[in-house]
Amino acid sequence: MIPATHLLATLPLPPLAAVDGWQFAGGAAALTLVAATFGKVREFLTHLTRIAIVSVTVRGYQAEALLLELRSSFHTSKWGPRSYLGWMLHVRPTRRVQLVPMEVTPSAGRLWWTGRGLKRAAVWVRRGESKDEEMHDGLTCRDWEEKPLTLLFLRGTLDPDALMERAAERFNAFETRHQASEGRRHTVRFVYGTAGDRGSVMKEVRRNRGGTGHTDLRPCLAHRPLGRGFDELGAENGGANPYAPLALNAEARGLIAEARDWKAGEQWYRDRGLPWRRGWLLHGPPGTGKTALIRAVAEDLDLPVYAYDLASLKNDELRERWAEMLTEAPCLALLEDVDAVFHGRENVAVKEGGLTFDCLLNCLDGVQRADGLLIAVTTNHPERLDPALGTPDRAATRPGRIDRVVELPPLDEDGRFHLARRILAEHPDRWEEVVEAGAGDTGAQFQERCGATALRLRFARVAPEPVEAVPTARVSFEASDTRVTAA
Incomplete structure (x- = not known):
């Protein structure tokens, strides 16, 4: 008998390389099958997740409105990540601009909920990231933090359309009432651009301090101030006569009466199909009170002021900021020292890439309707201006753009x-x-x-009091120490 082991040894076997190849092919096929199956499973689970969980992206002003709605109507836990920032704001009790810390929505996200029991609805909110060059900057402080919000919630627990409508209603009512300033809208907001060397400097200023004055609270109404309430922040309440400190001639007093009539006559303009706007050109030597008069008019009429730095603005920047300003009407647009930027129609401040005169005229009197706009242009040298902006020898060169040309001379x-x-x-x-x-x-x-x-x-009137002599100090420096002796 031949042993079985000898028989097995005589059987033909496939080459080792052939065995390894078949195993590799089989393993690859198995992995492909598993990967395909996993991909299908993942796609299926993703589909189920999208059915069960709603994802909503909110941008721009609506994001602020939503945060205000969440802070007002929803609850949140003190646990989890926290995020803070600081605003330099005017504090009424101290009458000083101070650092006010505020809690903001962290980029890591936060859970908010409303209701009780089975009627409870929860939403996860996180703020997205964006690069500096993708942000708008200049008109309002809110621009630098204009990052999208992402909301996640179970389908059927919240109606996103209704939530956004409630948020917009609350935001509009809050701004209209402006309870932080007891109903007053008057603020001063500085509008800068990026043209020329000055543009880069002002861009850094905006990044560090924001584009508005320290009295504008609207950019932070969706935040939670620490240690103070909004009723303690922002501009001082109106009440005092803003014209009391000014010495005004008859023409300046006429402008005040005209401004009040314009503000109160909105319906009169609309009934007659006339644009509800007014334009002034004020000229005179430096220090005659042109800016002070405009500031007093804006405070008296409770108008937000947009002060444009024309030397740093490009065409697209002015058009964009001007359109944003019109959403805040009624308001006042201030263009100071136009002669320092334009001699005739030439931009002498920025030779290349700066604002063009045609673009400025199109904003002042272009195709876009500008109801509720009071325009004030100032100059120390009216002879340098193009007649399209007005000339001193006529009341107005172009009614509807500049309606009144008024000189503020030295005091009588x-x-x-x-x-x-x-x-x-x-x-x-x-x-x-x-x-x-x-x-x-x-x-x-x-x-x-x-x-x-x-x-x-x-x-x-202060009687001088004897002052006791204070000995002066003599300091001697030596190699090992410093000694102070009284002289």
């Missing part, structure tokens, strides 16, 4: 007496002397003259 005698009585109230015997000496002064010059006189008289 009545104006000087007005300031002297206010600043030197305790020294009526000095009024005539100061008024006579200030003939030809501008408003700023005469105010400085009165202020210097009042301070000199104030400190003259």
Whole structure:
């Protein structure tokens, strides 16, 4: 008998390489099958997840409105990631601009819920990331934080359309009422661009401090301030007469009456199919009160002011910011020292890539309807301006663009007496002397003259007190130490 092991040894076997090839092919096929199956399973699970969980992306102003709605109507846990930022804001009790910390929605996300029991609805909210160059900057502080929000919630627990409508209604009511400023809308917002060397400097300023003044609370209404309420922040309440500190001639007083009539006459303009807008060109030497008058008018009429830095703006930037401003109407657009930017129609501030005169005119009187807009242009040298903006010898070159051209000259005698009585109230015997000496002064010059006189008289009343001599110190430096001895 031949042993079985010998028989097995005589049987023909496939080559080793052939065995390895078949095993590799079989393994690859198995992996392909598993991968295909897993891909189908993952696709199926993803499909089920999308059916069960709703994902919503919210951008722009609606994102702020949603955060305000969540903070007002939903609850959130104190556990989990937290995120804070600081705003430099005017604090009313201290009358100072101070750092105010605020809690914001973290990029890692946060859970919000409303209702009880089976009627409870929960939503996960996280803020997306965006690059600096993708952000808008300039018009409002909110622009630098304009990152999209992502919402996740179980289907059927929330109606996203209804949620967005409620958020918009709350946001509109909040801004209209502006409870943080007791109903007042007046703020000053600076509009910068990126043209020329100054543009890069101002872009850095905006990144660090924001594009608005320290009294504008609207960019942070969706945040949670720590240690203070919104009623303590922002602009001081109106009430005082903004024109009291000013010495105004008859034409300037006429502008005030005209502005009040314009603000109150919205329906009159609409009934007659006229654009509800007004344009002024104020000219005169520096210090005659052009900007002070415009600021007082805006405060009196409770209008937000948009102050445009034309030297740093490009065409597309001005068009974009101008369109955004019109959404805040009624408002006041301030274009200061236009002669420093344009000589005629030439941009002398930025030779290449800067704002063009045609673009400026199109914004002032273009195809876009500008109801509720009061435009104020100032210049120290009206002779440098193109007639399209107005000329001093005519009331208006182009009604509907610039309707009134008004000169603010140096103070007359009545104006000087007005300031002297206010600043030197305790020294009526000095009024005539100061008024006579200030003939030809501008408003700023005469105010400085009165202020210097009042301070000199104030400190003259303070009796000098003996001051004890304080020994001076003599410092000797040696190689090993420093010694201080009294002289």
